[in-house]
Amino acid sequence: SAVISQKPSRDICQRGTSLTIQCQVDSQVTMMFWYRQQPGQSLTLIATANQGSEATYESGFVIDKFPISRPNLTFSTLTVSNMSPEDSSIYLCSVGKKGQVRGNTEAFFGQGTRLTVV
Amino acid sequence: AQSVSQHNHHVILSEAASLELGCNYSYGGTVNLFWYVQYPGQHLQLLLKYFSGDPLVKGIKGFEAEFIKSKFSFNLRKPSVQWSDTAEYFCAVNVRDTDKLIFGTGTRLQVFP
Numbered sequence: 001s002a003v004i005s006q007k008p009s010r011d012i013c014q015r016g017t018s019l020t021i022q023c024q025v026d027s028q029v030t031m032m033f034w035y036r037q038q039p040g041q042s043l044t045l046i047a048t049a050n051q052g053s054e055a056t057y058e059s060g061f062v063i064d065k066f067p068i069s070r071p072n073l074t075f076s077t078l079t080v081s082n083m084s085p086e087d088s089s090i091y092l093c094s095v096g097k098k099g100q101v102r103g104n105t106e107a108f109f110g111q112g113t114r115l116t117v118v
Numbered sequence: 119a120q121s122v123s124q125h126n127h128h129v130i131l132s133e134a135a136s137l138e139l140g141c142n143y144s145y146g147g148t149v150n151l152f153w154y155v156q157y158p159g160q161h162l163q164l165l166l167k168y169f170s171g172d173p174l175v176k177g178i179k180g181f182e183a184e185f186i187k188s189k190f191s192f193n194l195r196k197p198s199v200q201w202s203d204t205a206e207y208f209c210a211v212n213v214r215d216t217d218k219l220i221f222g223t224g225t226r227l228q229v230f231p
Contacts, residue, residue: 033218042208043162043221092162094219107152107210107219111161 002027002095004110012116013083020079021113023093028073031096034066037112038089046091049076083117090114120145122211124222131199131229139194139225141183141209150212151192152219153183157205165207168192179203204229 003026013019023032031050035043046066047055055068069077080087093110125140143149153165166177173185183194192209209222 042223043219045218045220048218096218106164106167107212108164109154109162 002029002097002108004093004095004108006093006110006113008113009111010114010116012118015084015117017083018079018081019083019115020077021091021093023076023078023110025074025095029095029097030073032070032076033094033096033107034068034076034078035092035094035109036089037092043092046078080115083115085117088115088117120211120213120220122209122220122222124207124209124225126225127223128226129228131227133201133229133231134198135229137194137196137199137203137227139207139209139227141192141194141222142190143192143209143211143220144190145211145213147213151183151185152210152212153177153181153192153194154208154210154221155205156208162208165194199227199229201229201231203227 005024007022011019033048034046036046037043045058046061047057047068049055049068049070051070051073057063065081067079090112092112094107096107121144123142151168154162155165156162165181166175166183168175168185176182181194181196183192185192205227207225207227210219212219
């Protein structure tokens with residue numbers, strides 16, 4: 001398993017500002033993911049962050065809006081830039097750990113960061 | 119593109135009632151399947167997972183799910199729900215070797231004593 005710590009747990013921000021969310025894992029992992037969970041909705045993958053390479057963004061998400069850093073195998077940050085009220089959401093960090101059988105990956109989640117933009 | 123559908127958006131049950139939550143996915147290749155639960159104010163937790171083998175998978179807290187490949191389904195079941203099962207339930211699919219999860223829209227379950 002993996003224990004994931006996210007900071008901050010919640011924040012209220014002014015529109016036009018940026019917030020950086022930190023994700024710390026208790027073990028080295030190759031794959032880290034950032035998800036968004038908008039109010040009353042499911043989780044949407046923002047990007048995949050692998051150490052040593054640029055993040056891979058899903059359709060509808062761009063690096064200028066959601067820059068990601070992955071300096072080592074236990075840490076990542078997601079920045080929500082130039083925020084607007086539409087960015088109000090829960091942002092979740094997730095890590096993938098491969099099982100003993102190739103291709104079987106299990107995901108673990110942090111508690112999330114609840115962001116409100118006013 | 120892969121997608122996951124959860125047919126029930128909001129389910130209300132009395133304690134001891136049986137539960138079945140539907141989940142269908144669209145992808146023709148090999149997949150791994152998961153059910154996650156999110157209790158109020160808590161983070162996502164894994165209920166159960168299917169990688170291969172017996173299509174009937176048993177998870178924590180008395181939950182089970184059956185993978186029916188011909189129907190592209192992975193429905194979640196519990197024979198007798200408890201008030202503590204009140205939560206949001208998410209079905210997720212991982213296309214093997216891609217590592218990322220695609221989530222369904224979620225089902226909100228409310229259990230009344």
